[in-house]
Amino acid sequence: MPEVPVPVIREEHYQAFLALPTAEMPETFDEWRNERAQDERNFIMSNFTVDRIEIYPEEFAKFCRERVIPMNFHAIKALVEEKSRRKPNAESNFPTTGPSKREVKIIESPEC
DSSP: OOEEEEEEOOHHHHHHHHHSSOSSOOSSHHHHHHHHHHHHHHHHHTTOEEEEEEOOHHHHHHHHHHHTOOSSHHHHHHHHHHHHHHSTTOOOOSOOSSOOOOOOOOOOOTTO
């Protein structure tokens, strides 16, 4: 089955995420957890395997600063997709916002 990365935030880190200049973050951790649980159910119903990727507030802020992108849910998704791709033997077939994972073929020309 194709694998899809889903962000996981620990309850003790949630207030730190809320302190960041983020948009689209639910006001409470319970709301966040319930939304992610619904996302996971939807992916499973669509025959995806869920890859739970934990993220941290400092890591998220650094990720956004380095890429000069807004701290929103799209950035959270981009971060978990990148972390999923960096895992050893990652086989995610879920469309991502990052670079393609296509195999690169080198073709030698006769002039070489």
